[in-house]
Amino acid sequence: MDSSTRRRPARLTLPAQPLNPRGARRPRSSSVCNRSRHVTGRTVTKGRCVDNIFVERLWRSLKYEEVYLNAYADVRQAWAGVGRWLRFYNLERPHQALGYRTPMHVYRTGLIEHAA
Incomplete structure (x- = not known):
């Protein structure tokens, strides 16, 4: 193969928006996060164990009173039990x-x- 027919490797480009560890795009500052902040006021704060x-x-x-006590044969039975x-x-x-x-x-x- 001579140099004229050899293919060049594809050029890698960075995405316009960074990816999170799971591979999905992070929401921009004006999207979901800011809208949800107006609903509860604390949805984006960290370290608030009381909220959960x-x-x-x-x-x-649910786990201790239903799921762990029953051996479901399939998903349909699990849905019905839950x-x-x-x-x-x-x-x-x-x-x-x-x-x-x-x-x-x-x-x-x-x-x-x-x-009343």
Whole structure:
């Protein structure tokens, strides 16, 4: 092969927007991050473990009360089991933090109190 028919290697160029470690593009400063900041005010702050405590407790309860106790044969059974447990959690299970009332009871009575 002579030098006239030899191909040059492709030139590498950097992307216009940097990539995060997972390979996705980072949002620009005026996109998602700033919009979500107006909703909650603390969505982009770091080190706020108090913000996640309620969700973490919900997932812990779900795992220990439903998922770890059942051997699901397929995804359909898992979806049904988790859905059943979430209905129980919201409609039937009393919560100590809510004065041993269910979340749905607190939600409905709160709506009635605010309407009155």
